Amino acid sequence: MFSEVNVRVYENLVSLLLRLGKKEEALEYIERSRSKTLRDTFLKSGITSFDEKTRGLLTLYDELSRKEASINYELVSEKGKPTPNLEKVDNLVKTLAKTRKDFTKVTSKLSTEHPDIYKLLSIQPGTFLDLEKKNKLPSNSVFVEYFITDKQTYIFLMSDKDLIVKRVSVTKEELNNEVSSFREIVQKNKSIPSNAWRDNGSDKYDDNIKPFKDVSIRLYRYLLDPIEDEIKDADIVAIIPFGSLHYLPFNALAKESSDGGLEFFIEKKGLVYLVSTSASYLDLVLRNGxxxxxxxxxxxxxxxxxxxxxxxxxxxxxxxxxxxxxxxxxxxxxxxxxxxxxxxxxxxxxxxxxxxxxxxxxxxxxxxxxxxxxxxxxxxxxxxxxxxxxxxxxxxxxxxxxxxxxxxxxxxxxxxxxxxxxxxxxxxxxxxxxxxxxxxxxxxxxxxxxxxxxxxxxxxxxxxxxxxxxxxxxxxxxxxxxxxxxxxxxxxx
Structure with a gap:
């Protein structure tokens, strides 16, 4: 499966690119990390069309993708230094060019010899922005893609007009813990009517209701509060989760209402989920839809x-x-x-x-x-x-x-x-x-x-x-x- 080393390569590069304002390039590398995770799942499932030759080609694709990201990170980092080592920069540029050439060859071979696998596993290059240029995106929707790192969380907002990136000071470990708590508390409360959301001073409220309210409100504050202005006019919010957020129903995140109850996100917006914003996947679902x-x-x-x-x-x-x-x-x-x-x-x-x-x-x-x-x-x-x-x-x-x-x-x-x-x-x-x-x-x-x-x-x-x-x-x-x-x-x- 996708090792911690591979995860760290993409996290580091995405974070660096965003610090430099290269949000489109950062989004492309996020989609690469998603497609790798999906390929691992399909390979593990034992799908018969993945013979040894195909598996080898996919493995080579992933190795070159990781190598390209690692070299690019090193190159961008070196260029960003006050006094970059020009000889090192020159060598990295040459190595990156060769790696990208090899990567393109493998990608081309996959698309020619295995077009179904190529499309299925979101290998096709390009992102949401390619579709934006084709005017295929619904005007009443906002696409919200999350990317979580060890240090912070990034939220990409995409519409038919713009691409915006927000940074939130919540770590991967913190979000993983919050999502786990949310799921545990929801199941613990399954026999309690929701008209008990308000504080009535009872032990049941303190022991069961308040913990759910607290974790739901915290997750709303981390994940939805930062983008409220950007999504206020949208009818549909299409969520592209990351990591533990796949296990979280955004429709049940909430803000406290003026009367002490809860106002759930589902009461405000229509909500759907998407697998990714890669061009191949969005072409597929928009064509089908x-x-x-x-x-x-x-x-x-x-x-x-x-x-x-x-x-x-x-x-x-x-x-x-x-x-x-x-x-x-x-x-x-x-x-x-x-x-x-x-x-x-x-x-x-x-x-x-x-x-x-x-x-x-x-x-x-x-x-x-x-x-x-x-x-x-x-x-x-x-x-x-x-x-x-x-x-x-x-x-x-x-x-x-x-x-x-x-x-x-x-x-x-x-x-x-x-x-x-x-x-x-x-x-x-x-x-x-x-x-x-x-x-x-x-x-x-x-x-x-x-x-x-x-x-x-x-x-x-x-x-x-x-x-x-x-x-x-x-x-x-x-x-x-x-x-x-x-x-x-x-x-x-």
């Missing part, structure tokens, strides 16, 4: 896994409600909810809904029937024939959760699933950031589809309204634990 009327739906629910404790009655009910709202929908339940039926259905429907057990981890899998051979993996997904009609894949997986990756979380688990589906034609994916029980998931999904069908909402609006409806309830389901983890990755219309 031409809005059409919702037509065909296929739904899989409560797969028969042969064990009573694995039965999901509410997921079956969820699928039947979808059938009721979309009478022409095709549904597969229990023994019919198989991987073979999923593969046969792929590409024929605009919405694909999976209500099952699953785990989004280093090697993601969705458990379809039959038990043992029904797991849908990254290999299966990327092996599907590209679909022209699929607008949305909904992973209503009651056991799905992003599993944090040790002390250096990367977020590649969710990104790899979203990127895999987008590579075979899906415009967007809805998934969960932690385990949510069967009943709560079913309730939220019913609201989501009702918003899509009856109110004609866009994907992000339908999900947001469903989450807001749950937030406004007076029972335990108003807690962020039940509605906040569901995120939309990709195209929002």
């Amino acid at each position: 031409k809005k059409r009327e919702i037509g065909s739906v296929v739904a899989f629910g409560n797969p028969d896994l042969g064990e009573p404790e694995l039965v999901l009655p509410y997921s079956e009910e969820e699928v039947l409600v979808i059938k009721e709202m979309f009478p022409n929908a095709t549904v597969f339940l229990k023994r019919d909810a198989t991987k073979d039926n999923f593969k046969r259905s792929w590409g024929k429907y605009e919405i694909v809904h999976l209500a099952a057990h699953g785990l989004i981890q280093e090697d993601p899998s969705i458990l379809l029937a039959p038990i043992g051979s029904g797991s849908l993996t990254l290999t299966d997904i990327t092996g599907l024939q590209p679909a022209r009609n699929t607008q949305l894949v909904v992973l209503s997986l009651c056991d799905a959760a992003i599993e944090r990756n040790g002390s250096n979380p990367t977020g590649a688990e969710l990104n790899s699933v979203a990127l895999a589906f987008s590579s075979v034609g899906a415009s967007s994916v809805i998934a969960s950031l932690w385990r949510v029980d069967d009943r709560a998931t079913s309730q939220l999904m019913k609201k989501f589809y009702r918003n899509l069908k009856i109110e004609g909402k866009f994907n992000y609006e339908a999900l947001r309204k469903a989450q807001l409806d749950m937030l406004k309830r007076s029972d335990k389901y108003s807690q962020p634990f039940y509605w906040a983890p569901f995120v939309l990755v990709g195209v929002w219309e």
Whole structure:
């Protein structure tokens, strides 16, 4: 996986470039570090198209990319000295030119011999700024990309008009700890109605509610306060997280309201997530995302896994409600909810809904029937024939959760699933950031589809309204634990 040495190379170079005001170049190196993390995840998953020759080519690409970044850092640092060593500068310039030439050759070979892998793994050079020149970016949106280092955090704000960079004095270790605390406290509070946000002097408030308020407000102050002026006129905020921020639902970050309660970010803005701002990825999702009327739906629910404790009655009910709202929908339940039926259905429907057990981890899998051979993996997904009609894949997986990756979380688990589906034609994916029980998931999904069908909402609006409806309830389901983890990755219309 992406070693600490490699991480440090990119962190150092990005920080140096930003100090020198070279924000566009810094953004390009951030995207390189993202693509490396994704490649590691796909390689580890054992995708069959990665034979030994291809793996060797990808390894060489990564080695040259890291070497180029390291030499560039040394060169820029030397040039920035009051009295640079001109001989050293000259040697570094020559070495950098040769490394870039070798790097270009490998990149060209990958694009020619393995175009699918080249696009899938965001290797294609270029960033958001290339798309800006093509006027492809929605005018009502702001893209917010985070980059976290050992010393501080950078926030890139990108619109169809400008690129702005903000610096925040919060370290990687501090943010990792805050995100971990947030997730732990959210799960601890899952049985407490949210009308208890205000301080009532009780022990329950001090022990449970106040810790959540404090960590949510702190994270809002670090991550959203610095950009409030820049995003105030945007309808959509597209978040490109970094590291541990992939495990954080930005929709549940909050400011304290005037009456002592909480005002959540979801109450102010529409929110989506993106895998990266590389030109190849954005070309992919923006091309896929031409809005059409919702037509065909296929739904899989409560797969028969042969064990009573694995039965999901509410997921079956969820699928039947979808059938009721979309009478022409095709549904597969229990023994019919198989991987073979999923593969046969792929590409024929605009919405694909999976209500099952699953785990989004280093090697993601969705458990379809039959038990043992029904797991849908990254290999299966990327092996599907590209679909022209699929607008949305909904992973209503009651056991799905992003599993944090040790002390250096990367977020590649969710990104790899979203990127895999987008590579075979899906415009967007809805998934969960932690385990949510069967009943709560079913309730939220019913609201989501009702918003899509009856109110004609866009994907992000339908999900947001469903989450807001749950937030406004007076029972335990108003807690962020039940509605906040569901995120939309990709195209929002």
